[in-house]
Amino acid sequence: MDHIMDLIGKITGFIWGLPMMLLLLGGGLFLTVRLGFFQFRYFPHILKQTFGKIFSKPDSSEGSLTPFQAATSALASTVGAANIIGVPVAIAFGGPGAIFWMWVVSLIGMAAKYSEVVLGVKYRQKNEYGEWVGGPMYYIDKGLGWKPVASFFAFALMMQIAASTMVQSNSLATTVEGAFNVHPAVTGIVVMLFIGIIVYGGISRIGKVAEKFVPIMVGIYITGSIIVVFSNASAIPSVFLLIFEHAFTPVSAAGGFAGAGVAAAIRWGLARGVYSNESGMGTAPIAHATAKIDHPAKQGFWGVFEVVVDTLIICTMTAIVILSTGVWKDTAPEQASTMVTEAWGQVFGNEIAGSFMTISLFFFVLSTVVVIIYYGEKQAEYLFGTMFSKVMRFVYVAAIFIGAIGGLKLVWQFLDILLAFVIIPNVLALLFLNKEVKAVTNDYFQNIYKKKDSSSSSDSFTKKAQ
Structure with missing residues (x-):
């Protein structure tokens, strides 16, 4: 068994090394060029159509969710523990320069996120309940005629979400047990019931919860981080100097930090940028396909919005907190996940910081699990119909408890391989459908x-003439 696990680990390490980085980064770069660098040329317009319309009433187009609800639902699956833990790990192994490369790959990845959302809306269709459904399985099938590949994608994602749900649940139960001495089984039951109530209300209830929950969750974390950053305001200029300087030059060892070369900065920065916002992973368009929107490009802008919020705002804020407080120098790489808590502890005290981080992780994981269960249901629906999707909904909710108590750990070992099986067909579809x-x-x-x-120029001209 150990030999098999070692083999799986080696296969996973290889796939998620250079091959996956080239596919995701290369795919994003190709789409960026193909679309004329639109995310840079029209960035102010994109912000106006997203941030500027958060509180606007949706148009009368058909759909289950408002554009903002669809975006926050998709965002709920990306904003999570990775924003608090993944960034410190990137800095621990790649140094401050990793953040620069995280920004670079995120800006490039906007094109992939935009493309998959556009295709998700363009090729969506109504199910037997009159609900809009869409995602990679539909645009691979309808757009390319690759029915077997679409089915392979759907099956891989359906299985991957079962494993992911258990891993997320176990991480949450372990964290709560360590902080508040609550038995994992109790956490599993509470979370299972809470999430069950939400997901059994369908995408409309998920959207309504995400619309209110995600902004509050993100807002509290950002507010606390800003307080920490401003308490170390004098260090901010040196933080950005560190980021830009060590993106191109090695950083020497200091305290618990072992030092890092430029190659490490690039490797960890690219990995963090790619994985943080799920650009090209094919999950976001499943939520966006339900939006009330009259043009696919408009919803695609909300995909760019997700990258801005997840990586350029939340991950960047986490990085500044870590670098401005200096905890990155004194923490060994194997303890990287504690960096944010230690940084917050300098301002709020260790006990308050520890409790807050545990609660934050609790809600981040909850939001992630709620949305990915919906994603899994839609794969089941595509493959076997709406009745089977209800069966999988029950399976996913039950998996929350199984994962919390540490059951079926063997399944977890295949998580990254299954995710690769999801990403590869999706990115290939984006490349083949670039003309669309x-x-x-x-x-x-x-x-x-x-x-x-x-029109606005004409109106302005008319007013001046009058």
């Missing part, structure tokens, strides 16, 4: 964006 994405993007900027500009 290009056509949708051109249509928006030529027929909607320019007309709005000319």
Whole structure:
């Protein structure tokens, strides 16, 4: 058994090394060029159409969720423990320069996130209940005619979510037990019931919960981080100097930090950027396909919004907290996950910081599990129909308790391999369907964006004439 586990570990390590990085980064770079660097050229417009319309009423288009509800539902699955733990790990092994490369790959990854959301909306369809459903399985099937590949994607993601749910649940139960001495079984039952109530209300209830829950969750974490950063305001200039300087030059060892070369900074920065916002992973378009929207490009902008919030805001804030307090120098790499708690402890005290981080992780994991269960249901629905999706919903909710008590750990070992089986067909589909994405993007900027500009100019001219 140990030999098998070692073999699985080696296979996983190889896949998630250079091959996966080249696929995700190369795919994002190709789409960025193919779409004319739209995320940079039209960035102010994208912000206006997303951040600027958070409180606007949705249009009368068909759909289950508002564009913002769809975005926060997708965001709920990406904003989580990785934002608090993943960034410190990147700094521990890659040094401050890893953050620069995290920014680079995230800016490039916006094109992949935008593309998959556009395709998710373009190829969505209604199920037997009259609900919009979509995602990679539909645009691989309908857009490319690759039915077997679409089925392979759906099956791999359906299985991957079962494993992921157990891992998330176990991580949560272990954290709560360590902080508050609550037995994992109790945590498992409470979480199972809480999530069961939400997911049995369908995507509409998930969207309503995410719309209120995610902004509060993110807002509290950002507020606390800002307080820590401002208490070390004098260090902020040196933080950005460290990031830019060591993106291109090695950083020497200091305290518990073992030092890092440029190659390590690039490797860990790219990995953090790729994994933090799930660009190209194919999960986000499943939620976005339910949006009330009249043009796929408009919803695609909300995909860019997710990258901005998840990586450029939350991950960056975590990095500044760690670097400005200096904890990265004094913490050994194997203890990297404690860096944020230690940094907060300098301002709020260790006990309060520890409790707050545990509670934050608790809610981050809850939001993630709620949304990925919906993703899993939709794969089951695509493969075997709506009745089987209800069966899988029960399986996923039960997996929460099984994972909390540490059951079926053998399944967890296949998590990263299953995720690779999900990503590879999705990114290939994005590349083969690039003409479709290009056509949708051109249509928006030529027929909607320019007309709005000319209309506003005309209105402005008329007012001046009067």
